[in-house]
Amino acid sequence: MKKVLFLALAAASFSFTACESKKEEAVEQQAENVEAQGEAKADAMENAADSVRENADAKADKMEDNADKMAPATETPSEEVKK
Numbered sequence: 001m002k003k004v005l006f007l008a009l010a011a012a013s014f015s016f017t018a019c020e021s022k023k024e025e026a027v028e029q030q031a032e033n034v035e036a037q038g039e040a041k042a043d044a045m046e047n048a049a050d051s052v053r054e055n056a057d058a059k060a061d062k063m064e065d066n067a068d069k070m071a072p073a074t075e076t077p078s079e080e081v082k083k
Helices: 002-018 022-069 078-082
Strands: none
Touching: none
């Protein structure tokens, strides 16, 4: 009788340890939420960085275009220097 009772108690304790408690599930959910929030912030920061890069590239391109439109400086072509 003691063996049967002991085996039943052992089986019951294994079944309880195999199941997750509500508290454990809640903590795991909180951890997943924190991870998701971190990913969302990282994505937003990456998008902001991309926007800054694009704006800087556009500004640099515009400055280069304006420089190209300026009258050339008085340079002596290399062919004239040889003469």
